[in-house]
Amino acid sequence: MNDDGTPTDTAVRFRCGHGAAAGEARLTLQRDCPLCMLLDETKRSREQLLHRVAPASRAALAQETRIGTDYEWICSRGHSRYSASVRETLTGPGCPKCQKNAQAPAARFEGGVPFMKPGLKLRTSQAEQKLRMLLGERIRLPHRVNAIRINRIFYGKPEVWPDIIIPALKVAIEYDSPGRDKTSHRGLKEVSDREKDAALEEVGWAVIRVRADGLEPVGRYSIVTPGVTGALVDELITLLGQIRGEAAVAALAQRPGG
Numbered sequence: 001m002n003d004d005g006t007p008t009d010t011a012v013r014f015r016c017g018h019g020a021a022a023g024e025a026r027l028t029l030q031r032d033c034p035l036c037m038l039l040d041e042t043k044r045s046r047e048q049l050l051h052r053v054a055p056a057s058r059a060a061l062a063q064e065t066r067i068g069t070d071y072e073w074i075c076s077r078g079h080s081r082y083s084a085s086v087r088e089t090l091t092g093p094g095c096p097k098c099q100k101n102a103q104a105p106a107a108r109f110e111g112g113v114p115f116m117k118p119g120l121k122l123r124t125s126q127a128e129q130k131l132r133m134l135l136g137e138r139i140r141l142p143h144r145v146n147a148i149r150i151n152r153i154f155y156g157k158p159e160v161w162p163d164i165i166i167p168a169l170k171v172a173i174e175y176d177s178p179g180r181d182k183t184s185h186r187g188l189k190e191v192s193d194r195e196k197d198a199a200l201e202e203v204g205w206a207v208i209r210v211r212a213d214g215l216e217p218v219g220r221y222s223i224v225t226p227g228v229t230g231a232l233v234d235e236l237i238t239l240l241g242q243i244r245g246e247a248a249v250a251a252l253a254q255r256p257g258g
């Protein structure tokens with residue numbers, strides 16, 4: 001067996017179409033291949049991954065199913081190529097030079113600063129959008145920030161992109177749902193969620209995790225909820241008050257009618 005539980009020496013085909021060719025498959029699994037699953041969990045596409053790999057390996061990576069395979073990667077800032085597994089590329093520190101730069105003293109003063117990352121495309125669920133809308137009816141949420149600088153490297157960048165950012169309170173809100181396959185925010189993703197929280201806490205931010213659809217509470221501030229409801233927003237407002245003080249939250253309150 002491989003470490004991902006799939007049999008070796010067997011022509012395995014996955015639901016996503018990767019693995020053995022349809023005619024040669026001795027076993028077809030009714031789930032996506034490990035690589036597609038990790039892409040889904042980390043909200044990346046295979047296309048994005050293919051843009052980062054050395055051109056000679058592009059064809060192989062396009063068909064890759066395993067997350068432990070090593071490839072040569074190209075740094076988007078023009079540093080020399082580096083070797084890392086697919087898993088490390090999606091969840092680890094990425095380019096060693098970039099990592100070193102981010103740890104340099106010059107980069108540190110920016111830790112905790114929220115900013116607008118242009119062209120940042122993240123898949124936003126309807127639940128996340130609804131939460132933002134309902135919360136936005138209660139307190140003023142900025143539209144011009146979508147990222148926060150951190151003092152370490154997360155997914156290859158010195159920044160994180162929380163679901164909702166409240167700069168005035170230095171609080172980030174993450175909406176976690178197990179998703180279609182009931183696997184997101186569990187296992188490997190849960191470890192990286194914790195790392196993300198730690199990176200934000202390190203630069204003075206608090207993270208509230210809204211844990212929906214059966215997910216267990218995790219981290220310092222969690223709210224378990226069956227979905228996005230008015231009661232959830234009430235709980236969020238209360239928790240924000242506990243973290244930063246009710247006066248600070250009241251200062252952000254939307255005026256009735258405005």
Ligand SMILES: [Zn+2]
Nearest residue numbers: 016018033036
């Ligand atoms: Zn796949």
Ligand SMILES: [Zn+2]
Nearest residue numbers: 075079095098
């Ligand atoms: Zn680099």
